[in-house]
Every structure is written in C-alpha cells, then in structure tokens.
Amino acid sequence: MTAQTAAKPTLTGYNYAYLDEQTKRMIxxxxxxxxxxxxxxxxxxxxxxxxxxxxxxxxxxxxxSLIGESDVFKCIDQGADDTTNAVSIxxxxxxxxxxxxxxxxxxxxxxxxRHRKPEHPLREGQIMVYQVPQPDPLxxxxxxxxxxxAMHAYSEYALPYLGLYEGYARLGRASSAAGHPVLTNxxxxxxxxxxxxFDNPKLDNSPELQLFGAGREKRIYAVPPYTxxxxxxxxxxxxxxxxxxxxxxLCGSTDSYLDEVITDDKGGRMFVCSDTHYCAIRRAERxxxxxxxxxGQIP
Amino acid sequence: xxxxKILLEARGVTVRYGKTVACDDVSLDLxxxxxxxIVGESGSGKTxxxxxxxxxxxxxxxxxxxxxxxxxxxxxxxxxxxxxxRVRREEWGFVHQNPRDGLRLRISAGGNIVEPxxxxxxxxxxxxxxxxxxxxxxxxxxxxxxDQRPSQFSGGMQQRVQIARALAHQPRLVLMDEPTGGLxxxxxxxxxxxxxxxxxxxDLAVMVVTHDLAVARLLADRLMVMKDGRVVETGLTDQxxxxxxxxxxxxxxxxxx
Amino acid sequence: MSDKASLRVxxxxxxxxxxxxxSAIIPVFxxxxxxxxxxxxxxxxxxxxxxxxTLMRSIYSNYRVSGGQLLVRHxxxxxxxxxxxxxxxxxxxxxTLGHVGQFxxxxxxxxxxxxxxxxxxxxxxxxDNARRRAQELLTRLNLPERLWALPPATFSGGEQxxxxxxxxxxxxxxxxxxxxxxxxxxxxxxxIVVGLIHEALADGVAIVGIFHDVDVRxxxxxxxxxxxxxxxxxxxxxxxx
Numbered sequence: 054m055t056a057q058t059a060a061k062p063t064l065t066g067y068n069y070a071y072l073d074e075q076t077k078r079m080i081x082x083x084x085x086x087x088x089x090x091x092x093x094x095x096x097x098x099x100x101x102x103x104x105x106x107x108x109x110x111x112x113x114x115x116x117x118s119l120i121g122e123s124d125v126f127k128c129i130d131q132g133a134d135d136t137t138n139a140v141s142i143x144x145x146x147x148x149x150x151x152x153x154x155x156x157x158x159x160x161x162x163x164x165x166x167r168h169r170k171p172e173h174p175l176r177e178g179q180i181m182v183y184q185v186p187q188p189d190p191l192x193x194x195x196x197x198x199x200x201x202x203a204m205h206a207y208s209e210y211a212l213p214y215l216g217l218y219e220g221y222a223r224l225g226r227a228s229s230a231a232g233h234p235v236l237t238n239x240x241x242x243x244x245x246x247x248x249x250x251f252d253n254p255k256l257d258n259s260p261e262l263q264l265f266g267a268g269r270e271k272r273i274y275a276v277p278p279y280t281x282x283x284x285x286x287x288x289x290x291x292x293x294x295x296x297x298x299x300x301x302x303l304c305g306s307t308d309s310y311l312d313e314v315i316t317d318d319k320g321g322r323m324f325v326c327s328d329t330h331y332c333a334i335r336r337a338e339r340x341x342x343x344x345x346x347x348x349g350q351i352p
Numbered sequence: 353x354x355x356x357k358i359l360l361e362a363r364g365v366t367v368r369y370g371k372t373v374a375c376d377d378v379s380l381d382l383x384x385x386x387x388x389x390i391v392g393e394s395g396s397g398k399t400x401x402x403x404x405x406x407x408x409x410x411x412x413x414x415x416x417x418x419x420x421x422x423x424x425x426x427x428x429x430x431x432x433x434x435x436x437x438r439v440r441r442e443e444w445g446f447v448h449q450n451p452r453d454g455l456r457l458r459i460s461a462g463g464n465i466v467e468p469x470x471x472x473x474x475x476x477x478x479x480x481x482x483x484x485x486x487x488x489x490x491x492x493x494x495x496x497x498x499d500q501r502p503s504q505f506s507g508g509m510q511q512r513v514q515i516a517r518a519l520a521h522q523p524r525l526v527l528m529d530e531p532t533g534g535l536x537x538x539x540x541x542x543x544x545x546x547x548x549x550x551x552x553x554x555d556l557a558v559m560v561v562t563h564d565l566a567v568a569r570l571l572a573d574r575l576m577v578m579k580d581g582r583v584v585e586t587g588l589t590d591q592x593x594x595x596x597x598x599x600x601x602x603x604x605x606x607x608x609x
Numbered sequence: 610m611s612d613k614a615s616l617r618v619x620x621x622x623x624x625x626x627x628x629x630x631x632s633a634i635i636p637v638f639x640x641x642x643x644x645x646x647x648x649x650x651x652x653x654x655x656x657x658x659x660x661x662x663t664l665m666r667s668i669y670s671n672y673r674v675s676g677g678q679l680l681v682r683h684x685x686x687x688x689x690x691x692x693x694x695x696x697x698x699x700x701x702x703x704x705t706l707g708h709v710g711q712f713x714x715x716x717x718x719x720x721x722x723x724x725x726x727x728x729x730x731x732x733x734x735x736x737d738n739a740r741r742r743a744q745e746l747l748t749r750l751n752l753p754e755r756l757w758a759l760p761p762a763t764f765s766g767g768e769q770x771x772x773x774x775x776x777x778x779x780x781x782x783x784x785x786x787x788x789x790x791x792x793x794x795x796x797x798x799x800x801i802v803v804g805l806i807h808e809a810l811a812d813g814v815a816i817v818g819i820f821h822d823v824d825v826r827x828x829x830x831x832x833x834x835x836x837x838x839x840x841x842x843x844x845x846x847x848x849x850x
Contacts, residue, residue, distance in 0.1 A: 194456060207434040209441075211470035218470070219463050221477055222499050287477045354696045383696065541717040548716075552731060570716065574695050588670065588695050595672040599628030606629070 070117040070150040076100055080118040080273070084264060087275035092237030093205070094188050099271040109142060110268030112165045112184035119180060120146060120163060125153045127161035132169040132310065132327030139167075156330045168231065170252040172309045172331040175261035177278060183246040185267040188274060190234040190244040210242050217287050227286070230295070236283045237276055245282070251294040251310045256282040301326045304335035354573075355384035357419060359525055359557045360405065364414035367400045374400035376581040377414070384524065387551055387558040389572030389589065391565060391604070397581035398561045399529060405559065406446065406527050407436050418443075418525070441471045445518035449530035451510035454517065455502050461488065461513050462498035468521035487516040491546060508539035512546070519550065528560045532567060544570050565608040569593055577601045614682070615784050615815035616668070618643040621677035623660070623667055624841065636841030637663050641677065643834055647783070647813040650806065650829045652820060655836040661819045664836060665788050668817065669708045670698050681705055681784060703732060707782030711789040713773040715762050722747065722757040725775045732780060739779075746775035750801055766793040778805050785809060787818040791825050803828050 068074065076098070083097040102110040120126065126146050130139040134156040142165065143154045155161055158173040165182040175181060187193075191201045194212045204210065213234040220228030227233060233250040237243045245256055246265055256263060256276060263276040276282055286292040300307040302323045309331055311324040326332035360382040367375040375397040382388050390398045403409040405416055407428045416428045420439055428436060445468075448454040455464050462484040469480050481498075488495045491512040502510045511531065518526060531547065532540040548571060551558055560571050568575055568589060575592040577585040577600065585598040596602045621641040627633045637660040645651050653661040666672040668679060670690050679690040683705045690698055702708075716724065725743035730736065747757060750771040761769045770793045777785070787806070791799045799822065806829045810816065817834075820826040 194459070203433070203437065207437065209437070209471070211467060214470050214475065215459065215463055215467050218466055218477060218480065219460060222460055222462055222481065288475045290477050354699060386696070545716075545718050573699055587673070588698060590671050591673055594666070595625075597626070597673060602628055 064148045067149060070120050070146070071103075072100060072114065072117045076114075077118040080114055083273045084115070084118070084275060087264070087273050088262070088277050090241070091276050091280050092235075092241030092243040092274060094272040094274045096271055097273050099268045102268065103145070104141075106269035107186065108138065109165070109167055109184040111266030111270075111273070112167070112182050112268075113142065113145075113266075114268060115182045115264050115266040115273065116146065116163055116165050117150075119182075120150045120152060122151060124150075124162045125155050125160055126150075127155050127158065127164045128166070129164070129169060129171070129328075129330075130167045132171075132312070133329045135329060156333075158330055168247045168249075169310070169327060170248055170255045172306075172326070172328045173334075174255075175259060177260040179261040181261050181263045183248070183263065183265045185244070185246040185265045185272075186269070188244065188265065188267040188270050188272040190232075190242055205241060208240070213242050213285050214287065217285065217290070221287070221290055226293070227290070233292075234285045236281075236285060238280050239283075242285065243274060243276075243282075249295060249310055250284065250292070253282070253284045253292075253294070258282075297324055299324065301332060301335075304332045304339065306332070306335055354386050357383060358417075358425065359384055359419045360559070361417040361425065362401075362405060362414065363417070365401065365404055365411045365416060366413040367397070367404045367409060368412040369400075373581050375404065375411075375578075378578075378581075378583055379414075380576060380583075380586075382525070382557050382559060384557045385555045386574065387556075387560060387572045389568040389575045390559065390561045390578060391563065391568050391575060392578035393563055393604075395580070396578040398563075398578050400581075401578070402527055402529055402559065402561045406444065407440050441468070442521065443524050445521070445523035445526040447511075447514055447518045447526065447528040447531045449533045451502070451507065451514040454514040455510060457503045458501060460499045461493070461502055461505070464502065464513055464517045465520050468517060472521045483520060484516075487520055490550070491516045492542075508535050508543060511535065511543060515543075515546070515550070519554065519556075522554070524557060526556050526558045528558065530562055530564075531560065532564070533562075540567075547571060565593060565605065577604065614644045614646050614680075616643070616645040616682075616817070617678075617680040617687070618668065619678045619680070621664075621667065621679065621839075622675045622841065623663055623672065624675045636843060638836060638839040639676075639841040641836075641839040643817075645784070645815040645817055647815050648810050649831045650810055650816040650818060651832055651834050652818050652826055652830040653836055654833045659837050659840065661836055662788055665708075665786050665817065665819060669702070669706065669786055671708075703728075705782060706784045706786070707777055707780075708786045709774055709777030709788065709790045711770075711792050713761060713769040713776075715760070715769070717762065718760050720758045721752070721761050721764070721772045724761065724772055725779055728776060729779055734780075742779055743775065746779055747771070749805075750775055751798060767795065767798065770794060771798065774802060774805070778809070781812065781814070783814060785814050785816045787816060787820075789819050789821055791820065791822055799825055 079098055083095050087095045100114060102113050104110060128139045128143040130136045133139060146152055147154050158171045163180045163182060167184045189201055191204055191212045195201050217227055220226060229250060231247040231249050232244050233253055234242050235245050235253060245253055258279050258281060260278050262278055265274045284292040297311050301309060301311055303325050306326055309326045309328055312327040313322055314325055315322050358381045362378055362380045365375055365378045378401055392398045404411050410429050417425045418428050420426045421443060446454060465484040465487050466480040469483060474480055484498060485495045488498055493509060493512050502513050532543050544567060562568055572589045575589045576583050577592060579600045585592055585601045592601060593605055596605050619642055622639040623637040625635040653664060655661055663672060667674050674691060680687045681690060681701060683701050688697060688701060722743050726739040729739035729742060752768060752771050761772050774790055791802050803825055
C-alpha cells in the first residue's frame with residue numbers, strides 16, 4: 054500500500070538537497086525566529102529553485118534546509134500523492150537528498166503539502182511544511198507593506214474581519230473557503246495557506262511542528278507544537294466548515310474533505326476523499342473486513 | 353452648541369518640505385460644535401496644515417494638541433505611534449477631496465462604512481450591517497446598493513459613501529479637504545446641504561479646507577485665510593467675507609463674488 | 610444711562626480701508642453713542658450712504674469696528690461684542706441678537722420652511738415644534754402653502770423676503786435689528802410686519818430699524834436716531850488739495 058523508495062543522491066555537481074549549506078543555515082535561522090514568534094512572517098533570502106515561483110519554491114526551501122538522509126519524505130498536492138507536482142517534488146528530493154519517499158502519512162518525518170493537511174492526525178517529531186502563495190492575510194485589502202507591518206505590529210486587525218463581513222454580505226457565508234484567517238498564539242493573525250477551512254481546526258494545538266514557506270513573497274512563518282490556532286469569526290456568525298451530504302463514494306468516509314470529480318461529459322460526478330492515502334487505507338481496511346452493509350453512507 | 357472645551361489646537365505650527373516652508377507659525381483652535389474653514393488658493397499651505405494637524409506630517413516647529421480621550425489636551429506628535437494611530441482611527445474622521453483616496457474601491461459600500469466600526473472593536477455582523485444601512489439612508493443613497501462596490505458609483509455618490517465612512521464611528525473631530533471639489537455644481541450643492549445638516553445634527557467639530565468661498569460660507573462658522581503659508585486674516589465667516597480687512601482677503605473676496 | 614438697556618453702544622467708530630484701491634480710506638462714523646431699552650424701537654435716520662446699514666451690520670458684528678464698545682444684555686450679563694470671542698458672538702447671535710436684512714440669503718436646495726426652522730433647530734427646538742412655529746409664521750405672512758416645500762431661489766422678491774422675515778421672527782430675540790424689512794412687500798404684507806413688530810415691542814424686544822417706507826416708520830418708531838450726528842470727519846491726508 055505504501056510506496057516507499059530508498060535512494061542515494063544521483064545528482065552530481067550539486068550540494069546535498071540542492072541548496073548550499075550557508076543558505077540552509079540562513080533558512081534554519083529564519084525558522085527559529087518564526088518558531089519563537091508563532092504566526093509572525095519572517096523575511097528571508099529566498100533562493101532561485103528549479104521550478105518557477107508559484108509552484109512551491111517556499112515549501113521546497115524549507116524541506117531542503119531540514120531534510121537529512123534518515124528522513125522519510127511525503128509530498129502531496131491538494132491531498133493527492135499522485136498528481137504531477139507532488140510526483141515531481143518527491144522525485145526531486147529523492148534525487149538531491151537520497152531520502153526514502155513515501156505516501157504513508159504516519160511513516161513520514163517531513164510532509165510537504167500544497168493546499169491541504171492530511172486527514173490522519175500527525176504526531177510529535179513530524180514536520181508539516183505548507184506551500185504558501187500569499188503569506189500576509191491583510192494583503193488582499195491593503196497593498197502597502199508599510200501599513201500591513203504596522204497593523205501586525207500593533208494588532209490592528211479590523212481588515213480580516215472586514216473580509217468576513219464582505220463574505221456574509223455578498224455570499225451569505227464566509228467567503229474564504231480556503232485560507233480562512235486564524236489567530237495564532239492569541240497574537241498574530243495568520244493565513245493557514247490556502248487549505249480549505251475544513252482543515253483549519255487541524256492546526257490547533259497540534260503535536261507536530263508546522264512551517265509555512267512563501268518563496269515568491271520571501272516569508273517564512275511557523276506554528277510550534279501545541280500552539281493555539283483559532284479561526285476568526287464574527288460574534289454572531291460562528292466559524293463553519295464544509296459539509297457534504299454523503300460520504301466518500303470510494304471508501305465511505307464521512308470525516309474527510311471530499312473532492313468533486315467529474316466522471317463524464319454529461320455532468321456525471323462523484324465525491325471522493327481529497328486525501329488519496331487516507332482513502333486508500335480505508336478501502337484496504339474495508340476489503341480486509343469483508344463485505345459489510347454500506348458503512349458511513351448517508352442517503 | 354459650541355462647547356467650551358478646546359478639542360484641537362495648533363500652536364505656532366511650521367511645516368517644511370526640505371527648505372520650502374509650507375506653513376509658517378500657524379495657530380488655531382477648534383471646539384466641539386464648531387466648523388472652522390481654512391481658505392486660500394493653491395500653494396497657500398492649507399493642505400499642508402491639514403496634513404500636519406491630522407497627525408501625518410510632523411511640524412518643523414510648534415505643536416498640535418488634541419483632547420485625547422482619557423488624557424486631555426496632548427501633543428499629537430508626542431504620542432507613541434500606536435497611540436497616534438488609535439486616535440486617528442477612533443476619534444477622527446477624514447473626508448478626502450478624491451473619494452478614491454478615502455475608500456477601498458474593491459470593498460462594498462457597506463464594507464467601507466463598517467470598517468471604522470470594526471476598527472473601533474465592533475465584531476457583530478447584524479448590528480454593523482444595520483448601522484451601514486442607516487448611514488446610507490442618511491447620506492441619501494439607496495440602501496439596496498449596500499453590497500455594490502463604490503467603483504460602480506458616480507463621483508458624487510462615492511463622496512457620500514466617504515462621508516458615511518468618515519462619520520460612522522462617531523468621531524469627535526472631522527477633517528475635510530475640499531469635500532466637494534471636482535464635482536458638478538449641482539452635485540456640490542446637494543453634498544454641501546448634506547454636510548450642513550449632518551454637522552448640525554451630530555454637533556461635530558469640523559475643519560474644512562477649501563479654495564471655494566461659497567463652500568466656506570455655507571459650512572463654516574469661522575474662517576482662516578491663508579496666503580503663502582501664513583494666516584492673513586481670521587474671524588467669523590460673515591465678518592471675513594463681508595468686511596475683509598486684509599488686502600489679500602479683499603482681493604480674494606472681490607474675485608469670488 | 611439706563612440700567613435695563615438691552616443694547617448700549619459707546620464711542621463706536623467704523624472706517625473702511627480698501628487696500629486694492631490705493632488703500633482708499635472711507636470713514637463712516639465715529640464716537641457713536643446709542644442706547645436701546647426693552648420695548649423701544651429706534652429708527653436710524655439719515656440720507657442714503659450715511660452709514661445706517663453699516664451701523665446695523667456693525668452692531669450685528671458682521672462688520673468689524675475700529676473702536677468703541679458694543680454692549681448687549683446676553684443671558685443676564687453685559688457682553689461687549691467688540692472684544693468678545695468669536696464663539697461668544699455666535700452665542701449672542703443664537704440667543705440674543707437677531708437680524709433681518711433686506712434680502713434672503715438663499716441656500717440652494719433647502720426648502721423655505723426648513724430655512725425658517727433652521728435657527729430654531731440650532732437652538733435645540735424639536736423638529737415638530739420648529740415646524741409648527743414656522744408654519745404659523747408663514748401662514749401669517751401669507752406665503753402660500755404650496756411654496757413651503759420649495760427652495761426659495763425661484764420665488765419673487767416679496768416671497769423671499771417673507772421667508773426672511775419669518776426666519777427672523779420665529780424665535781424670541783431680546784434685540785432685533787431690522788434692515789429695510791418691508792422693502793419688497795406690498796401694503797397688505799407690510800401691515801403684517803408692522804403687527805409682528807408691535808407684538809415684539811410689547812414683548813419687551815429692543816429694536817433697531819431702518820425703514821425706507823415713511824408710513825411703516827411712523828407706525829413703529831419710538832424715536833429716531835440721526836446717524837449723521839456721528840459722521841466721521843474725513844482724514845486730512847485724503848482731502849484733495
């Protein structure tokens with residue numbers, strides 16, 4: 054079930070894990086600052102990576118600065134291990150760091166992800182690396198860096214609530230289906246990266262270290278283990294997450310985030326777990342358990 | 353009614369841009385319920401004065417004092433940066449000449465009006481939205497347009513939204529820079545009407561900077577005439593406009609009438 | 610000097626300096642003395658250009674004087690308008706000193722009735738009471754009801770002046786300055802204004818007035834005040850050689 058591949062670095066002419074050691078140290082120093090101030094965006098000297106900006110260079114730089122020969126690396130893109138970007142990045146680290154790669158959430162030591170957090174809860178000692186396009190939750194409203202810095206410094210956080218107001222006014226619900234702003238460690242308002250708001254609760258008081266990297270915007274921020282992460286909401290509009298009527302059509306789960314997959318050109322569709330590994334595990338468990346009445350299927 | 357307590361005071365304010373003196377030794381005071389007009393042509397220093405009084409441009413000399421809630425008359429520039437920002441946010445309102453400078457064009461009209469409420473700590477959706485609807489009615493805009501973006505409004509309507517946004521959090525002091533500049537004459541007349549009514553109804557302390565004497569006559573209780581950075585005449589509006597003493601004021605008045 | 614005078618003017622001097630006309634100096638009056646008691650109507654007499662309007666505007670503090678004292682009984686105490694702060698002058702104008710000029714200052718878009726109500730609202734009257742009072746006066750002055758909701762910009766001179774008078778007489782002012790109030794009115798409406806003036810006088814109002822119309826003047830005047838008695842002497846320098 055779990056694809057684990059061990060390899061030796063096969064790329065010659067490059068330092069281990071692609072980045073030079075001084076760069077890694079600079080990035081690790083940045084990480085330490087970020088961990089010391091949960092939710093605070095620390096600027097760093099973002100390097101050129103062999104993929105363009107907007108494709109995960111921030112996440113990759115974090116991974117590259119941390120990864121070692123004994124690490125086990127998992128990479129997902131919107132929950133899936135098998136999409137193009139996840140496959141490329143996983144292969145990249147196999148090549149430059151010679152690490153064992155895996156699809157198994159439990160077995161991984163470093164998990165790099167674009168826009169989702171795995172369904173399976175993580176444990177102490179694991180590191181979650183999120184790819185972040187826009188690290189500043191205020192940027193959507195306020196283009197001036199001088200202003201947003203002051204707002205973060207003085208806890209002037211009307212703007213994220215303005216975003217919530219706009220959502221309710223124009224859509225009848227919080228418009229941020231993804232990247233719903235959170236208050237970290239009761240101090241900094243942070244974007245959890247464009248993960249669905251469904252995943253927001255997973256960030257709160259979690260045992261693993263969570264790191265966020267924005268390569269284009271040159272910022273790193275962090276949520277240390279067991280840190281409070283609370284989704285913002287207006288007093289009379291409680292925080293709500295996505296819900297689906299029925300469970301996953303492949304594994305029956307009613308607790309996971311579902312993707313809508315178009316199956317034909319007549320409008321046929323099915324809802325399946327976004328987290329491919331999670332879905333696969335559940336399907337395997339069901340097969341082992343033998344035929345059973347449809348579980349978790351809500352009409 | 354004009355209160356007794358001074359709300360805003362400038363003492364010998366001099367504003368410089370490098371070697372250029374924009375305002376020279378300007379003093380004034382303002383009380384609750386008063387409208388003070390600052391008139392002059394372009395280059396008179398009136399806008400620099402307003403910028404300095406609004407806490408955004410430290411004067412080269414002199415002091416700007418504001419009756420800060422809980423503190424009394426305090427030097428605005430001696431406050432810490434976060435405190436000064438708080439005062440500007442919670443106790444003051446601004447109406448810019450160009451509504452695009454005072455609005456977030458990509459946020460709905462209602463959003464623009466609730467933002468000051470959010471800045472003052474409001475976190476409940478329904479009351480905020482109710483306040484926004486009330487303000488739209490007060491500035492004579494159709495409340496049904498509350499969720500539309502100001503970029504879809506005419507200039508006069510944008511200015512109304514800006515006025516609502518400037519007043520929604522009930523500031524004690526309102527600063528206006530050419531509030532009707534750049535608008536059609538008939539639109540101007542209606543906006544001035546609105547402002548006059550609001551000023552009286554809300555008992556605001558207002559400072560209006562304008563080059564238009566008709567606007568000054570309509571809105572201001574007192575006038576200050578500026579030329580080349582200095583105050584050349586000050587007094588009741590009707591005094592300054594009907595019996596100007598200074599040579600420049602006489603010229604200005606005769607040219608306007 | 611009377612103890613209960615509403616208005617006491619002493620040593621008043623007024624000179625205009627026109628800087629943009631080679632600093633031409635135009636003296637109007639000097640050492641002017643005038644006292645008005647409650648219930649008196651003092652009519653300013655003198656030929657045209659003698660300075661009657663100037664005196665009236667000076668008392669109202671619309672014009673600035675070059676010297677002297679302008680004492681008004683305001684909220685129980687005597688206030689000198691010449692040295693009073695601008696805020697005090699505004700307060701005097703709000704509560705004590707009223708002025709009705711020859712022409713209505715038209716504010717675009719504001720309906721006639723609102724113009725009459727405005728000083729009352731500024732004095733804390735409720736909208737309902739202010740409206741009722743305004744309606745009362747406009748009715749008395751024969752302004753047709755269909756005009757009340759319209760801005761006066763398109764009214765005739767007489768109609769505008771009636772709005773002006775209603776505004777001036779809406780609240781009780783201990784001192785009233787009337788500058789040609791009946792100038793654009795027909796005899797019937799002039800009568801009504803005379804009636805308003807008589808009622809005010811009976812109410813203890815002190816009035817200073819300029820009346821072009823002899824008939825009106827004779828019916829309201831307590832006494833005349835000849836302004837040319839206080840004409841300023843032309844300074845030596847501006848007398849042509």
